[in-house]
Amino acid sequence: MGTLTLTDGGTDMSLHKQWAVFAILVRALTYGTLFVGVVLVYLPGSALEWSGVARPYQFGPWQMAGVVVGTAGAAIALWSILSFILVGRGTPAPFDPPRRLVVRGPYTYVRNPMYCGASLALGGAALYYASGALLAYLVLFILVAHLFVVFYEEPTLARLFDGDYDTYRARVPRWRPTARGL
Numbered sequence: 001m002g003t004l005t006l007t008d009g010g011t012d013m014s015l016h017k018q019w020a021v022f023a024i025l026v027r028a029l030t031y032g033t034l035f036v037g038v039v040l041v042y043l044p045g046s047a048l049e050w051s052g053v054a055r056p057y058q059f060g061p062w063q064m065a066g067v068v069v070g071t072a073g074a075a076i077a078l079w080s081i082l083s084f085i086l087v088g089r090g091t092p093a094p095f096d097p098p099r100r101l102v103v104r105g106p107y108t109y110v111r112n113p114m115y116c117g118a119s120l121a122l123g124g125a126a127l128y129y130a131s132g133a134l135l136a137y138l139v140l141f142i143l144v145a146h147l148f149v150v151f152y153e154e155p156t157l158a159r160l161f162d163g164d165y166d167t168y169r170a171r172v173p174r175w176r177p178t179a180r181g182l
Contacts, residue, residue, distance in 0.1 A: 032081055044137055047134055076116060080117060082105070097156075
């Protein structure tokens with residue numbers, strides 16, 4: 001049985017590969033939507049509601065700063081997710097990880113750009129609403145992400161990708177982006 005090959009701007013991609021990429025995209029969008037919906041929308045919204053913080057009456061400098069920081073964070077997180085899909089052939093979900101070690105895109109500068117982007121998005125929301133409750137939630141998010149990375153993700157990646165991950169870990173910092181990885 002032959003494989004149907006399609007040409008897309010000079011790149012041949014079999015129908016099987018196209019469906020595989022599409023399936024990864026659907027899974028990543030599903031997991032990403034659930035993560036964003038719960039961790040970055042529902043829980044912060046609950047923190048705002050619990051603390052009695054309402055939407056600002058005017059759009060001032062804090063709100064502008066919040067929008068800029070939050071948008072930058074969302075863009076970094078999206079870039080990270082797309083890198084997982086397109087380069088790693090997997091998703092951000094721990095139970096459906098990339099099949100290849102992702103060291104390109106935002107992962108060139110920092111090992112955990114998805115968490116960095118989500119943290120910036122939460123920080124932007126805290127600025128926008130001038131909310132101590134969201135700031136506390138951000139600190140909790142960073143702490144939980146750090147513990148998850150140190151005690152689950154890094155050992156798992158070291159086991160799955162052997163020496164390649166060790167080389168990457170030695171070259172690229174965990175949290176503070178640098179141009180060193182270039």
